[in-house]
Amino acid sequence: MFNKKSYNFYIYILSNYDRNCLYVGFCNDIARRIIEHTHSFGCEYSKKYKTFDLLYYEHYQYVNEAIAREKQIKRWGRDKKIALIKTKNPELKKLTKNYSMILDFLKKISLK
DSSP: OOOOOOOOEEEEEEEOTTSOOEEEEEESOHHHHHHHHHTTSSOHHHHHHOOOEEEEEEEESSHHHHHHHHHHHHHSOHHHHHHHHHHHOTTOOOSOOSHHHHHHHHHHHHTO
């Protein structure tokens, strides 16, 4: 019997404090990636525009689906991205406020 291995991939949208810049990304470890953005490790856009606040994410099991979705969202205009975020986060609140929240967030989404 064939056993399919489960994988975790994420697309996510970050913003700055004023919510006037949006960053769409893809990763396989969202907690690590948020920390990298927060500390500007390999994230020149985040460093320049201070896009440290996680506003939205989607989970995928297969890498090709996640990459296709990231590319799709990146082609969208700002208004459409904001509308997408508001489907899950109507007040555009930061989903993670500190490292303990990031760890709690990671535990929560790893159960999906």
